[in-house]
Amino acid sequence: MRQAEPSFRKALLQKKNMRWAGFFGILVASAVVALIFFQLWVQGRFLPSWISWQECEQTLDLDNNRTTETLALHQRQLKISNNTTLLFQTDTSWFVSDVLVGDINHDNSQEIICLLWKRGSFGKSHPFWIKQDDINFSQHIFIWTMQEGHIQAIWQSSAIDFEIASISLNDKQQVCCTTADGRKSCWAWLSWGLVRIDTEDT
Structure with missing residues (x-):
């Protein structure tokens, strides 16, 4: 049983790392989406649809x-x-x-x-x-x-x-x-x- 403990700890550590990697991935994806929406907002893409843009x-x-x-x-x-x-x-x-x-x-x-x-x-x-x-x-x-x-x-x-x-x-x-x-x-x-x-x- 003692020989199995390192493998168990290693598996547990890998599981924790995967959780953190998943959380970090979600955080990065959310930041990218927020940045895209901010850029679109700055470009006036979300202004009211009733505006008639004349040329x-x-x-x-x-x-x-x-x-x-x-x-x-x-x-x-x-x-x-x-x-x-x-x-x-x-x-x-x-x-x-x-x-x-x-x-x-x-x-x-x-x-x-x-x-x-x-x-x-x-x-x-x-x-x-x-x-x-x-x-x-x-x-x-x-x-x-x-x-x-x-x-x-x-x-x-x-x-x-x-x-x-x-x-x-x-x-x-x-x-x-x-x-x-x-x-x-x-x-x-x-x-x-x-x-x-x-x-x-x-």
């Missing part, structure tokens, strides 16, 4: 200098170029669902209005009572203008607290929003940004 390409004179620029929205990224020179592109961590061009502040120059999704409710600046921005995706409206060949931000909203399915410009150059459930609202530029001026439920 377009326009040639226009954004700064009235008699030179045309090309504005292209493809694969959820916005790029603005002049001939072969890239003048501007949105951050790769932002996902643009639609873009409009119009003179919303009535300064005789075109503004670029983007409806986009990004992580965080704010940008680099946030209210003093907010200690840390969140990391969840939220909708925003960002507005840029072009001056002397440079694209400049003139207004960037914090997280929008209702779901915008589509945007358009009316004949008054106001931004009209339609929610995922069909509600409509109009927003006008008032010196510092967009302000809600009208609501129409449908």
Whole structure:
């Protein structure tokens, strides 16, 4: 019986090692799956299915200098170029669902209005009572203008607290929003940004 004890202990040790190996394998597999899901989440793969991702390409004179620029929205990224020179592109961590061009502040120059999704409710600046921005995706409206060949931000909203399915410009150059459930609202530029001026439920 004494001669059998080493074999028994060896078998018991092997069994324990197999259990630990199985546990470690499950742990590694779980970590890999979690990493894959995180990467897909960062890439915006889990954004709401009702989003209508628009694509377009326009040639226009954004700064009235008699030179045309090309504005292209493809694969959820916005790029603005002049001939072969890239003048501007949105951050790769932002996902643009639609873009409009119009003179919303009535300064005789075109503004670029983007409806986009990004992580965080704010940008680099946030209210003093907010200690840390969140990391969840939220909708925003960002507005840029072009001056002397440079694209400049003139207004960037914090997280929008209702779901915008589509945007358009009316004949008054106001931004009209339609929610995922069909509600409509109009927003006008008032010196510092967009302000809600009208609501129409449908």
